[in-house]
Amino acid sequence: MSAPTTRRVVVVGAGVGGLAAAVRLAALGHRVTVLEQAPDIGGKLGVHEHDGFLFDTGPSLLTMPHVLEELFAATGAPLAEVLPIERLAVACRYRFPDGTVLDLPGDVAAIPDALDAALGPGRGAQWSAFLDRARRIWDVTHEPFLESPIGLRDMVRLSRRLDDVRTVAPWRTLRGLGRQHLHDPRLVMLLDRYATYTGSDPRRAPAALAAVPWAEQRWGSWYVPGGLGRIATALRARLELLGGEVVVGAAVAEVTTRADGRVDGVALADGSRLAADVVVANADARQVYGHLVRTPAARRAAARVGRTTPSLSGLALLLAVDGPPPDQPHHAVYFAEDYDAEFDAVFGRRGRPRPVARPTVYVAAPDDPAVVPAPGTGAWFVLVNAPPHDPGRGTDWDAPGLAERTADTVLDLLAERGTDVRDRVRHRTLVSPADLERRTWTPGGSIYGSSSNGPRAAFLRPANASPVPGLFLVGGSAHPGGGLPLVLLSARIVAGLVGPARR
Structure with a gap:
């Protein structure tokens, strides 16, 4: 007879990753409580209001909107019924050091002509050649490295496919890959900027990050009228509709464990305790392993994270x-x-x-x-x-x-x-x-936890299933990384690892 599936879940942190994981787990039948130490939800997707002005203090655009749409469709009413999103006609205006100005279209098909008009003939063809390589990198990497739990098995599987290895070029940096295709220094500068999406240095970040500009330009840049902070609000509303709850001003002091090392709840800073069969930590992995969990497995994990x-x-x-x-x-x-x-x-x-x-x-x-x-x-x-x-x-x-x-x-x-x-x-x-x-x-x-500097960075990023039984990590410091779409994907991975509740 199989063991009963967990019903009590505590999520530590009401950032987008924590809220998204909570929504999915509630939809799977778990009793979910989200604890947030701040007085407001959202985490790095923060909102600041002053004198009638409303500011997003974190992400200011939404990419890969289908990931957010899939989350809402899988847990109740579709996104369009609860939160409007608008595609930007101009994804971004770039001003280069020589004074050149480029208005990059939100429609990928219009980008080559815009590059030729702003930077000179042939620049669109250079970028298109690069994007073709980036698309092939995306095709190889998105399922095993962005949408699934990652581990040594994935590395071995990829290494056996020589064509895939050549496509991803793990020995090459993002800057190095760009210079294969981009001969205008302004295009190299444009590509370098995408390394900052993971808080990294383009001279050290792996060529696999070429998938980032491909994904952004393939699905466009989007905005939420009223500010992106409304995403967190919509997630909270969905969670509460599913029977979950969010408690703000509730600082977690420790993730507690049984004698056998498995988590059994959380202790709060006010001295209270909340029992749980599973804890999902939407906090920086260095804080989780270095301060919240006090087991030998957590100490070993803290040492690994400290080397990034x-x-x-x-x-x-x-x-x-x-x-x-x-x-x-x-x-x-x-x-x-x-x-x-x-x-x-x-x-x-x-x-x-x-x-x-x-x-x-x-x-x-x-x-x-x-x-x-x-x-x-x-x-x-x-x-x-x-x-x-x-x-x-x-x-x-x-x-x-x-x-x-x-x-x-x-x-x-x-x-x-x-x-x-x-x-x-x-x-x-x-x-x-x-x-x-x-x-x-x-x-x-550190906005994204660890950087993606180095070819092994993706494998050094903390996994969603921790070495502490019953503890899972979600959010930008865990696999697959930072940025709204990847954080949402991390929540999907965690929900899949926990699985549905048995009634």
């Missing part, structure tokens, strides 16, 4: 703008003059990790009346890459004046690069890596 390279972090400026430029696109990237120097600074090459002197600047400026108090105003999210908060060995983002001085530099750089809003900012709020660490309990504010 933390992902980059970021400094965010939330700007309430009066009279924003009328032609400002929803998304814009203003590239640095020296992208390699930026990665050197963030990852500590030629010295300690340090703020970037002249960083690339990313701006999300949604034309959305739902996020501003009045017409003629804008709620801008401005982000630059930054090293994690590490006072001992790198950058102390709590040092007096550092975040403010860096923010001033960012606004000056925007002005230099053609978008001057310095005299239009009604107020600004800064979110530094140190702030992110405190808000999300993420060491150093």
Whole structure:
């Protein structure tokens, strides 16, 4: 006779991964409680409101929307009935160091012509050749490496298929693969940016990350009217409809275990305890194994995670703008003059990790009346890459004046690069890596947990099924990685590992 399937599930953390896993597990018949230490849900998909301006403080676009649609379709009413999403006609405006401006279309079929028009004849053909290789990488990798639990068996299986190995080219970096096809340095710079989607250095990140631009351009860039924070709200509503619950302001101090090492619940900071047959941790793996679980298996896992390279972090400026430029696109990237120097600074090459002197600047400026108090105003999210908060060995983002001085530099750089809003900012709020660490309990504010630097990075990322029986990991620091679609896929993997409840 088989053992009874679990019914009591506690999810630690109400980020998107935790909420998505909770929804799927509730739909499978489990009794699910989500505990969130913060007063609000969303985790890194945060929302900040000030004086009628509403800011997303995490992701500002949705890619691979079919993953979110499948989640809602599998657990009740379809996404279209609970949350509208809109495809952007211009995925992003890029300004290159030579002053060239490219409006990258949201329709992949229109991209080659746009590249030829902005960068010169032949550039579209170069990018199309690269995307063809990226599509083949996607075809080889998406099922075993993004949609399934990963392990040594997957590595062995891939290594036996010589054609697949040649396609993925595990010995090659993303930068190296790009230079095979892209002979315009601006196209190389465009590709390099996709390494930052996993908090990585394109000179060290594996060529397999070419699947990222393919997926984004294949399925387009999308926005949620009212802000992407509404995704977390919709997930919570779906969970409650299925009988689950979310408790905010409930900090978990320990994931408790039985004498045989299997989890049996969680202990909260207020001294209370909640029993569970399964615990799903939507928290950074270093925190989970280093602080929440106190078993030999967890200590060994903590040592493995400690050997990985933390992902980059970021400094965010939330700007309430009066009279924003009328032609400002929803998304814009203003590239640095020296992208390699930026990665050197963030990852500590030629010295300690340090703020970037002249960083690339990313701006999300949604034309959305739902996020501003009045017409003629804008709620801008401005982000630059930054090293994690590490006072001992790198950058102390709590040092007096550092975040403010860096923010001033960012606004000056925007002005230099053609978008001057310095005299239009009604107020600004800064979110530094140190702030992110405190808000999300993420060491150093590393946005994606560990980086994808190195050919073995995917296999070093913590698995969804932990070595502690009954404990599962979900979210950006676990397999398959960070970013909304991958976090949603991690939730699907975890639900599949736990399986349905028997009544």
